[in-house]
Amino acid sequence: MxxxxxxxxxSSLSQISRWHxxxxxxxxxxxxxxxxxxxxxxxRDIREIAIKAISNGTFQYACSQGNYxxxxxxxxxxxxxxxxxxxxxxxxxxESEIVGIVSPKNSHAEKMEEFLFDMLRLMEDKWTTxxxxxxxxxxxxxxxxxxxxxxNIATRIKSLRFSSSMLKDLVGELLGAMRTELAFAKLPTRRxxxxxxxxxxxxxxxLQPAAFVxxxxxxxxxxxxxxxxxxxxxxxxxxxPRFEALYPKSFRFLAVKIIHKExxxxxxxxxxxxxxxxxxxxxxxxxxxxAEQLAMVIANTTMYDDLECFVINVVKSxxxxxxxxxxxxxxxxERVNRYAMLMATRLQLDQxxxxxxxxxxxxxxxxxxxxxxxxxxxxxTLTHSEYKIIKSHSEKGCDILKPLKQLSPSLPGVLxxxxxxxxxxxxxGLKAEDIPMLGRIIAVADTFDAITSDRAYRPGKTExxxxxxxxxxxxxxxxxxxxxxxxxxxKEDLGEVQNDK
Amino acid sequence: MGxxxxxxxxxxxxxxxxxxEVKLKKHGYQVITAINGKEGLNLIITQKPDVVISDxxxxxxxxxxxxxxxxxxxxxxxxxxxxxTCRISSDEESWTADMQDTLFIEKPFSPSMLVECIxxxxxxxxx
Numbered sequence: 001m002x003x004x005x006x007x008x009x010x011s012s013l014s015q016i017s018r019w020h021x022x023x024x025x026x027x028x029x030x031x032x033x034x035x036x037x038x039x040x041x042x043x044r045d046i047r048e049i050a051i052k053a054i055s056n057g058t059f060q061y062a063c064s065q066g067n068y069x070x071x072x073x074x075x076x077x078x079x080x081x082x083x084x085x086x087x088x089x090x091x092x093x094x095e096s097e098i099v100g101i102v103s104p105k106n107s108h109a110e111k112m113e114e115f116l117f118d119m120l121r122l123m124e125d126k127w128t129t130x131x132x133x134x135x136x137x138x139x140x141x142x143x144x145x146x147x148x149x150x151x152n153i154a155t156r157i158k159s160l161r162f163s164s165s166m167l168k169d170l171v172g173e174l175l176g177a178m179r180t181e182l183a184f185a186k187l188p189t190r191r192x193x194x195x196x197x198x199x200x201x202x203x204x205x206x207l208q209p210a211a212f213v214x215x216x217x218x219x220x221x222x223x224x225x226x227x228x229x230x231x232x233x234x235x236x237x238x239x240x241p242r243f244e245a246l247y248p249k250s251f252r253f254l255a256v257k258i259i260h261k262e263x264x265x266x267x268x269x270x271x272x273x274x275x276x277x278x279x280x281x282x283x284x285x286x287x288x289x290x291a292e293q294l295a296m297v298i299a300n301t302t303m304y305d306d307l308e309c310f311v312i313n314v315v316k317s318x319x320x321x322x323x324x325x326x327x328x329x330x331x332x333x334e335r336v337n338r339y340a341m342l343m344a345t346r347l348q349l350d351q352x353x354x355x356x357x358x359x360x361x362x363x364x365x366x367x368x369x370x371x372x373x374x375x376x377x378x379x380x381t382l383t384h385s386e387y388k389i390i391k392s393h394s395e396k397g398c399d400i401l402k403p404l405k406q407l408s409p410s411l412p413g414v415l416x417x418x419x420x421x422x423x424x425x426x427x428x429g430l431k432a433e434d435i436p437m438l439g440r441i442i443a444v445a446d447t448f449d450a451i452t453s454d455r456a457y458r459p460g461k462t463e464x465x466x467x468x469x470x471x472x473x474x475x476x477x478x479x480x481x482x483x484x485x486x487x488x489x490x491k492e493d494l495g496e497v498q499n500d501k
Numbered sequence: 502m503g504x505x506x507x508x509x510x511x512x513x514x515x516x517x518x519x520x521x522e523v524k525l526k527k528h529g530y531q532v533i534t535a536i537n538g539k540e541g542l543n544l545i546i547t548q549k550p551d552v553v554i555s556d557x558x559x560x561x562x563x564x565x566x567x568x569x570x571x572x573x574x575x576x577x578x579x580x581x582x583x584x585x586t587c588r589i590s591s592d593e594e595s596w597t598a599d600m601q602d603t604l605f606i607e608k609p610f611s612p613s614m615l616v617e618c619i620x621x622x623x624x625x626x627x628x
Contacts, residue, residue, distance in 0.1 A: 137523045141612050144520055148611040 006123055007031055022086040023075070024050040030083075042068050046086055053084040059113050067091045073116040076124065085120055146282055149177040150289075157293045162301040164193050167294075171195045171268075174290065178283055180272040184213050185294070187258070187266035202273060215246050216253060217267060230257040231288060233279060247273075254279050256287045260295035268294065308406055315363060315404070322368050325376065329365075332449055337361040339445035342489040343482065352409065353437075360413025360438045361445060367397030367414070380457075391426050394418050413438030417446055420477045432479070440479045444470070444486050447478060463494060506623060507531045509550035511541035511567065512585070513559045521554060524612040530619070538562025538570075545571055552619055554583045568600055575601045581622045585610060 010021040014033035023031040027050075034040070045064040053060045053072030060072035069091050075083040156169060167185050175183035175197050184196040196209045219242040220232050231254065237243040238250040255269035268291045272279070323330050340361035344354045368376060371393055375386050382390065398415040401407050416430065416439025423431035425443075435443075451466040461469070467487055474480035508530045510521045522532045533548055535541040538555070539562040545553060553571065557564035564584055571582065582603045597603055604622075606615060 134523075137519050140516055141520050141524055144609065144612050147609040148614075151609050 006126075017089070019087050019089045022046065022050070022088075023083060024054065024086060025083040026054070027051065041066050042070070042088065045070055046088065050084045050086050053086075054081050057081045059116075061113075071113070071116055073113070073120055075120060077127070085116060085123070087116060142280075142282065145177065146286060149173065149286065153290055154293070157290075157297055162294075162297045164195070167193055167195045168197070170290070170294070171197050174268075174270065174287070175199065178270055178272075178287075179274075179277055180270040181274070182209060182213075182271040184209075184269050184271075185258070185266065186213060186217055186269070187298075189265065212246065212271075213269070216243075216269070216271070217255070219243050219246065220255060220267075227257070229288070230259055230291070231255065231284060233284070235278065236275075249273065250275055252277070252279060254284065254287060256284075256291040258291045258295045258298065260292075260299040263295070263299060265295055265298050311404055311406060312359070315359075315366070315401070315407075318366060318369060318400075319363060322365065325373055329453070332453065333362050333365060335449045336364065336442065336445045339448060339486070339490070340441050342493060343441055343445070343485055346485050346489045347441075356409040357413060357438050357441060358410075359407055360410035360417075361442050363401060363407070363410065364397065364414050364417045364442050364446065365393065366400055367393035367395065369400070370396045391418070395427050410438070412436035413442050415439070417442040419443065421474075421479050422476045425477075435479075440482055444478050444482045447473065448486065448490075463490065467491075504623065505529065505531055506551040506619075507533065507548065508552040508554065508619065509533050509535065509541060509544050509548065511535045511538060511553065511555040511559070511564070513537055513556065517556070517585075520612055521615065524616055525619070528616050528620070538564060538567035541567055542570055545574065549578065550580060552581045552583065552622070554585065554615070556585050557587075565596055568597070568603065572600050581619070583615070583618065 006023070010023075010031065011033050014020050020032070020034040020037070022029050022033070022037075029050075037043070040046075042064050045062060045068070049060045049062050049070050049072040053074045057074050057076070059074070060070075062070045062072075064070060067090055068088055070086065070088045073085045073087075074081045075085055153170065153173060156166070156173070171183045171185050181202045182196065182198045185194065186196075187193045194210075196213055198209050221242070224232050226232055233252075233254045234240045234243055235252055236250050237247060237253065243253065252272045252275075253269065255267045258265040258268055268287060270279075270283075270287065319333050323332060337358065340357055341354070344357050349357065371389060375382065375389055378386070394415055394417060398411050401411060401414060413436065415427065416436050419425035419428065419430045419435040419439055420443075421432055421435070421440070423429050425435075447470060448466055451469055452460045452463060454460045467490065470478065470483050470486070474483040508525050510518050510525075510532060511534070512518050512521075513536050518534045518536075522534060525532050530552075533544055533550065535544050537559045541553070541555060542562065544550065553567075555564040555567055568582060568584065579602055582600065584597070584603065584605050585608055586605055587608050597605075604618065606618065
């Protein structure tokens with residue numbers, strides 16, 4: 001009971017009248033306006049009237065020794081009596097001496113009762129307001145936390161593609177914010193993405209969180225009323241069939257469906273072992289909205305992956321279409337791709353570069369689709385103009401792929417795979433390091449495959465012979481450093497790792 | 502638990518002052534409040550708080566002016582300044598470059614994280 005707002009008021013009141021005031025909470029004084037109270041002869045009487053007012057819950061009046069008049073008024077919080085307001089004064093012989101609001105002339109019990117009740121009502125109003133204020137502040141603080149969490153999660157979801165690390169961050173964030181002991185994301189179709197995070201202190205209580213979460217999900221009934229709002233919640237596991245045996249103590253469990261339109265991806269859930277904490281509506285709302293956003297991200301990512309896959313497959317079939325025209329080049333693109341990727345690993349290209357190289361090497365000859373078959377498969381030496389047409393395939397390939405945004409980082413590899421290190425190549429005649437890395441790598445892989453493949457006019461050379469020929473091309477046609485790299489990776493690949501030292 | 506350190510909260514918005522005040526008091530801090538930079542500055546000089554939490558956009562004297570004025574005071578007596586900001590912009594970075602013991606917390610902020618920050622400054626945890 002907070003009496004501080006009234007201390008001032010009651011003290012002032014006792015200064016301008018002869019009345020003193022006390023506030024009792026249960027069986028003790030929490031405030032007294034009289035500093036010399038302990039010297040009074042009526043201490044026992046005060047106590048008596050206070051206890052009476054509190055236990056009976058009614059207004060009390062008494063006259064005691066030394067001509068003291070005492071009043072006790074119960075202080076209520078709703079229906080419950082939580083204390084008493086006591087007032088007392090010595091009744092004077094001379095009525096004129098009395099100043100202040102409380103006049104002894106009217107010091108009948110009724111008057112005093114009326115006054116005290118009015119005052120109490122004021123106090124109670126103030127107390128209620130204070131209590132409400134406290135509750136509001138507490139709620140406001142929780143809202144602050146919610147908003148912070150919302151904005152944090154929103155930026156997290158927006159800025160990242162769906163991945164296991166993103167999911168881990170997200171679930172960790174939920175665990176921290178929701179005052180629970182365990183949080184999880186469970187995706188039955190993508191088990192590699194399953195994420196369970198527990199507070200450290202309970203690791204030894206739930207021995208196997210993964211098995212526990214599996215059991216929880218199994219225990220969710222197939223039909224639940226709340227499924228129309230996409231969630232399932234139990235407030236006390238001990239009172240819920242199918243859940244009571246899962247854990248030795250009572251726990252609370254909330255699971256929200258990760259669902260986008262008709263596609264169900266899994267569950268986002270929380271487990272709380274603290275019986276004091278209940279799930280609040282705002283938490284359910286937050287979980288639902290997080291699950292909704294997560295579902296959207298998964299759907300988008302899946303769609304994006306599908307789309308990318310589709311585009312790539314279309315393009316791949318184009319490659320097969322060209323290669324089908326010429327039995328000598330069948331499988332060429334895939335072999336060049338394999339050699340190029342072997343080099344990429346050795347060169348420690350990062351993931352993005354590697355991916356670009358992958359598609360560039362796969363598609364480097366796509367421009368040949370625009371070259372007449374008669375020229376492409378001509379067994380005899382090409383005329384000058386025919387050769388010019390053949391040479392246009394790198395630019396044509398680049399033009400064909402340009403509209404595919406996903407492939408734009410690969411274009412330099414396609415355009416420049418016939419540049420020569422000495423600047424004598426095409427289409428631009430770039431020199432040495434001016435030639436994009438992708439182009440230089442593909443040139444090496446392409447040359448090797450050309451030498452080792454059968455042609456209409458000659459059989460293919462062996463790998464060893466090809467490597468020797470390429471040594472001679474290093475520095476003129478090919479990047480010497482990359483020839484060395486290729487030499488190494490190919491020998492390793494052929495199982496001929498040489499420890500030359 | 503706070504060690505009875507004194508924290509000044511400067512913000513023109515009553516609900517933000519209230520939330521921070523109650524949260525900090527629960528963690529054992531003494532809290533005083535001001536509704537603008539001018540009032541805040543007076544309290545910094547007279548009450549010598551250990552931490553000043555200030556909003557930026559305020560009438561009379563804003564958070565930037567308050568920071569600049571109090572930075573020189575820190576030579577004699579160090580205290581932590583926490584700026585509550587909507588977004589950390591390059592503009593803010595420029596004027597805070599030479600501010601001592603100044604921390605930024607982005608709005609919307611988490612009251613419990615704010616307390617953790619202050620606990621950490623005094624070298625303890627909230628537990």
